Amino acid sequence: MTTISQPAALPFNAPHTGPNSLHSHKQPEVSGHAPHLERHLEDISARVDRKTIDHMMRNLxxxxxxxxxxxxxxxxxxDNIKRLARGPGAKPHIKALTxxxxxxxxxxxDKVTAPLEWKHVEDYRKAVEAELFELxxxxxxAPWEKSSELARGFLHAEIAPHILxxxxxxxxxxxxxxxxxxxxxxxLESVRDAHSQERQQDVSRGYPVR
Known part of the structure; x- marks a missing residue:
């Protein structure tokens, strides 16, 4: 069973306007009638592309x-994925989920985050170099006897925590x-396997298979 780490949640109908709040909220459920789920899947699928993801990852x-x-x-x-991937009319849902x-x-x-991670590393390197220059x-x-104290202070200092x-x-x-x-x-693989088994059973029973 796949376990997913859970980030925070805002109301599902919040306006389209920036991920990673560490404050825990009760996550609202998007469930109920299929048309309700279908509309949300269509909306989200249309907004899942590399350009959008890159923009969002740059502004977490x-x-x-x-x-x-x-x-x-x-x-x-x-539950929502299973509901969307099963039943009549599931083909466009499966396409969107895929x-x-x-x-x-x-x-x-990786293609999105690799350059962003490198930028964070470069920014941190520059911050450390600036602190070393100040040191x-x-x-x-400073007087000679203060040198060790300054060095110890630098070693214990938290440098650019926002970058980290x-x-x-x-x-x-x-x-x-x-x-x-x-x-x-x-x-999706589980749904496909179940569908394949059903088709095989229908064939073995002599039922027409489309």
Whole structure:
């Protein structure tokens, strides 16, 4: 069974306007009548593409990004995926879910996050170099007996925590989207296997198979 790490949630009908709030909310359910689910799947599928994902991953703290990813989290629960992938009229739903799975798999997300991770690393390197430069100036201007104290202070200082947090959030979102992709893939494969078995049983019983 695939276990998905759970990010925070906003109401599903929040306006389309930025993922990774660490505050825990009760996640609303998107369930009920099939047309309700279908509309949300159609909306989300249309907004799942590399350009949009790249924009959202670059702005994880924005309300637009949070709303975007939380709508995905709210819709793509195991029960909702199964409901959409089964029954009459499921073909377009399966196509949309397959599209989402392909966009969120690890290989696809890597193409988006790799340059962003590199930028975080470069920004952090520059921040450390700036702090080292300040340390060198301080040590040159300080009395000799203060040098060790300044060096120890530097070693214990937290440098650019916002950059490290941003990198952590980016990696956490990458992991979560990959987990969603795996969940969708596994359920679709299960549905296909069940359908194939039903067809084989119908053939063995002499029923007409379309």
């Amino acid at each position: 703290d924005s309300k637009e990004s949070k709303d975007y990813f939380e709508k995905i989290d709210t819709l793509l629960t195991p 599209h989402i799975e392909a966009c969120f798999n690890s290989g696809s997300i 060198a100036i301080s040590m040159l201007n 947090h941003g990198l952590h959030d980016l990696q956490a979102r990458h992991k979560h989207l990959s987990e969603i992709s795996t969940l969708v893939k596994n359920i």
